[in-house]
Amino acid sequence: MVVIEPEETVLENTLKPPQPASSTSKTTTDSTSSETSTTTTKAAAAKVNGSDSDGFETASESGVSDKEEEQEENVNKEISSKNTTEDQPKQDTQKDDELIQRGIEEANEAKLEGNRLFGNGQYEEALLQYDVALQVSPPDVPSSVELRSICHSNRGVCFLKLGKFEDTIKECSKALALNPSYMKALVRRGEAHEKLENFEEAIADLKKILESDPSNDQAKRTIRRLEPLAAAKREKMKEEMIGKLKDMGNSLLGRFGMSIDNFKAVQDPNTGSYSVSFQR
Structure with missing residues (x-):
């Protein structure tokens, strides 16, 4: 039966002081012996601490310099600032x-x-x-x-x-x-x-209603009612305008002893155009 010794036993054997070297080994320099002992001690210490680094220094063992800590802090601040800037439009x-x-x-x-x-x-x-x-x-x-x-x-x-x-x-x-x-x-x-x-403006609005709703009978009836009123208003406005033009013409022609009544407009039945003749 094979017996596996506990880890502590292995560690103890590792940490035993080295036996005196033979006269032949003394030819090796003291510095070499010291480096070997230091390496062995570091390896043992690494196993005691549960490290798998096999004696190499890790960042936790050597520590981080102040400059590296400052750089890391600046990077974290930049990331935090970037995240805040990206979230701001959403908020x-x-x-x-x-x-x-x-x-x-x-x-x-x-x-x-x-x-x-x-x-x-x-x-x-x-x-x-x-x-x-x-x-x-x-x-x-x-x-x-x-x-x-x-x-x-x-x-x-x-x-x-x-x-x-x-x-x-x-x-x-x-x-x-x-x-x-x-x-x-x-x-x-x-x-x-x-x-x-x-009336003209009212009819225009009613026609827009019919464009969207051709079956709107009320709009149709209102248009039929307003169209004669619109025509009468147009005729009235025309007469008023002619009256004003006559007054203006008489005021000008009166200086020469004439009036609008001296001029007569005659329509040509063939062309529909008018010709003006002067009468005393």
Whole structure:
């Protein structure tokens, strides 16, 4: 049977002092003997410490110089600074998203309050709430475009109820700038134009409604009703313009003892052109 001696026994044998050398070995220099003894001692010490370096110095044994420690610390700082710089845009984006979401929520609350006040006939108070919604909603965010368009249109109908038709047109135009196919804004602006006798402009808005909704019978009926009014207004404006031109011509020709009545325009039935003749 083979008996394996414990590690301590091996270590003890390793650390026994060397036996006196023979006369022949004395020829070896004392320095060689000293180096051998030192190497043996280091190897034994390495095994005692559980090191597998076989007697070679490791970084833990020799220590790290102050300069190396400083370099390592600088590298760690650079890595930490780089990580912080890379994370900063993400943190800023997250904060921006939170602010945008909060602004949209507050704008929705103000809009709903405005709707409630409008339903109660409190148009001035409703106007203020819609204005608050427009102030807190982020202007350049796609998710708030529809909300802002609705608030402008709602302000337009408030002004319509208050008889401020010019303001209605302005607010509905802002709503349509954000959403060109917003039907309610077109209807309200068209109604305001009709109130101001801007029949041509009202008809133009109604025709835009028909482009999006050809089956809108109300728009068709309103156009048929407004077209004669628009034609009558055009004729009236023409007569007013001719009257002004006559007055201007008479003031000039009067210096020479003449007037517009001395000139007569005759239409050629074949060409449709006019010729002017002078009569005393």
